[in-house]
Amino acid sequence: MRLHLTRKKNLSFVLEKVQTLKFENRPTPQLQDPHDVLVRVKFTGICGSDVHYWHAGQIGPFKVEQPMVLGHESSGIVEKIGNKVTTLKVGDRVTMEPGEPCRRCDACKVGTYNLCPDMAFAATPPYDGTLAKYYRLPEDLCYKLPEGMTLEQGALVEPLSVAVHLVRRAEVSPGASTVVFGAGPVGLLCCATAKAFGAWKVVAVDIQPKRLEFAKQYGATSTFLPGTVTAVENAARLVAESGLGNGADIVIDASGAEASINTGIHVLRAGGTYVQGGMGRDEVNFPITAACTKELNVKGSFRYSSGDYKLAIELIASQKVNVQDLISDIFKFEDAERAFEQVKAGAGIKTLIAGVEE
Incomplete structure (x- = not known):
């Protein structure tokens, strides 16, 4: 797959249909709420679920029925913030928790928001994932990385969670x-x-x-x-x-x-x-x-819930868990399909895809 896009407004890596991948320029996400932030994605890990959707098109009840941006293990830099955001500022380095619950159902109210029936989870049909230049999330789902913790490590907070x-x-x-x-x-x-x-x-x-x-x-x-x-x-x-x-x-x-x-x-x-x-x-x-x-x-056990992301960050920051050694390779964004092929072949442990370059 060759990349012939000159203006990379929001270049995204898309599963067009089962076993068919493509690059696509999509609109830059807009802030939907005063508490939202826009993140410039810097690193994304490839998960087995991404590969499974690519080749099988379905995991349990989740079926790919329309083109979908892949990826959900990501870190990045805050590009824009809503006018009610108080914990982050433009330029902050963050890891992104890629599932947005409804916050109103019984599961959400007791802290098990991973069981929310209306969860909008990145790269789970029908929701687009994070393998794009920009991604929007509420501020409380973007966690500022401690000093000394790299953006590469930040991308592994999701599987650690x-x-x-x-x-x-x-x-x-x-x-x-x-x-x-x-x-x-x-x-x-x-x-x-x-x-x-x-x-x-x-x-x-x-x-x-x-x-x-x-x-x-x-x-x-x-x-x-x-x-x-x-x-x-x-x-x-x-x-x-x-x-x-x-x-x-x-x-x-x-x-x-x-x-x-x-x-x-x-x-x-x-x-x-x-x-x-x-x-x-x-x-x-x-x-x-x-x-x-x-x-x-x-x-x-399904994904993660209240407190898991914060604990995962602390385990990395305190060096109680070493995620750096799991990173086998880092591919440029334009080589994303080759990265997916490598993961499908079972090579390495964790493969990352770098963010879109200017």
């Missing part, structure tokens, strides 16, 4: 043993966050040896490569090799794979906690008897 939400849902506490299935970006960040929360053992599980090698250097205390045996057999070997005694206190699944889900349930001790974050097939076989007889706490 997903991990923070998962770990908080799991109620990881000092001394807990935690097993994380899936050593992609979110799984790796779950390992690092669980360790920051005080977990004494953090076991990363994946079917790719290279991912496990990275996980052990990054946030896991040990790793496990499943064999081609039953979930019960894999679980027994995992528990024995990892020194988990009667089983793990906590299991977090960031893979969505049925085999991982089944193994995870069998890995837990009686009374343990299981949290599902990865989304694979809509329906899977589930070991319900084991979950019942062990009285497991089984929970779902």
Whole structure:
């Protein structure tokens, strides 16, 4: 794909239809409320959901039915502010929380705004994403970056917030043993966050040896490569090799794979906690008897909610979680399609796309 646009008013990277990407000049977003800000996007990470929409056109009930700007893991610089904005000024460096809830429903009122039925989430149909020159958000969804924190790191606050939400849902506490299935970006960040929360053992599980090698250097205390045996057999070997005694206190699944889900349930001790974050097939076989007889706490986890973004920023700023090492490559905006192809091929850990150049 070649870029033949000379006036880049609001150059955007658009999923025109399934498996078809293009660059498009779109109108610059206008402030819709006195509390709005306009952000000049500087870095955007590619998420697995972006790639999935590109190739499959649908995730669960969310289906691409019209052209959509991709991207939702972004940071940038404040370009313009509404006349009632008090916490930000033009030129501030910010990370962007890309979901705007209604703020009025019961879910929003109790702080679980990630469950808002009217959530307008970037790059989730029908809402446009952040892979554009400019993006508009309310001021309270733009978080000023601390001194010393880079815009590149700011783009990783979004996936770290997903991990923070998962770990908080799991109620990881000092001394807990935690097993994380899936050593992609979110799984790796779950390992690092669980360790920051005080977990004494953090076991990363994946079917790719290279991912496990990275996980052990990054946030896991040990790793496990499943064999081609039953979930019960894999679980027994995992528990024995990892020194988990009667089983793990906590299991977090960031893979969505049925085999991982089944193994995870069998890995837990009686009374343990299981949290599902990865989304694979809509329906899977589930070991319900084991979950019942062990009285497991089984929970779902979706995006992030009140306090997760602020905590993610603090974890990075305090150097308790290192997101910089996850960045494998940074592509120019005009090379966005090549960046997507690299992510689809499974190369690297986290790929960023730089903002539109003048």
